[in-house]
């Protein structure tokens with residue numbers, strides 16, 4: 519294994535120091551290190567963070583390899599500074615058996631660009647009728663600990679209760695896509711002033727808030743772990759705040775796009791802005807940002823949702839919901855939070871790694887720690903060109919926007935997956 523000496527790098531915003539990586543771990547940390555056999559990476563002006571961890575990625579394999587594969591999504595992740603991603607279960611076939619989650623896990627190992635941790639479906643075929651083989655997925659080589667029907671809500675309260683009870687035995691988590699389906703029938707965008715003006719059927723905030731309120735009560739009753747995917751409204755934040763104050767075992771994520779973009783984007787009728795849950799209002803964004811700062815929201819997760827051209831470049835009503843996220847998330851976080859490196863490390867690496875139980879990830883560089891880290895140039899700016907993204911899909915809402923920050927290098931267990939801003943393989 520090659521040794522790497524990263525010189526004069528700021529570790530999570532601290533004064534510059536050197537990092538020596540050897541045999542997959544951080545061997546030494548301190549100023550003025552020398553290692554004649556090591557490849558030197560000049561870290562001047564760069565910030566080192568523990569490798570980012572995404573709790574919510576759609577890799578589309580098996581089934582929609584035209585939109586993304588485990589390999590292309592892993593490369594996008596590495597370029598975005600990630601060393602681990604949790605792959606959502608809404609593939610085709612659905613990841614609702616030990617066989618499918620093991621397939622995704624194995625493809626991740628073969629690509630070897632990030633650690634791919636499969637998420638298992640809660641219900642068979644995401645149909646919301648019968649529990650999937652949660653135990654078999656947990657016992658499989660993929661060692662699944664998070665289960666989600668993301669894309670669909672586990673709407674049946676009895677099934678949700680059973681799922682929470684089942685995973686409690688192995689300290690698993692049910693990650694809920696909170697959307698009361700009866701309240702969102704036919705919905706195209708956030709229900710509010712803009713939807714009224716455009717004449718599009720609205721997706722009311724209460725459809726999210728009602729499910730979160732129900733589920734925190736169920737999680738409290740069962741004493742099990744609940745994670746809330748892509749929180750998007752100010753009201754949801756208040757429900758979560760109260761639940762956390764009572765000690766409910768609930769965690770929550772917010773996406774970069776829900777921290778930045780409002781429902782006014784729908785005025786363009788450009789389906790690149792169609793997403794589920796939908797883009798909300800400026801007041802929601804303000805509440806989400808405050809919750810991210812004070813910890814009511816634990817994590818920034820991308821909800822990276824690649825879609826083929828024919829599923830996005832069509833009429834708004836026919837377009838699939840979802841946006842790319844892996845290659846731009848850190849830049850959006852930097853834009854939204856500023857150079858608050860400790861907070862960024864907490865929300866994008868340490869906490870998601872802890873929630874997912876990914877040992878060796880989310881740990882700040884220190885002697886003996888696995889060398890999973892990313893180097894960022896915070897002073898750089900880049901203009902997002904969809905054609906240059908590593909994802910197989912092009913549905914980024916940030917096309918031609920100039921964003922702060924550039925990922926210079928990413929290391930997975932001591933081996934670079936990205937160097938000089940380029941994928942190594």
Ligand code: DOR
Nearest residue numbers: 668669793794823839840
């Ligand atoms: O916008 C979304 N896209 N929201 C989801 O919950 C699912 C995702 C997808 O799979 O495309």
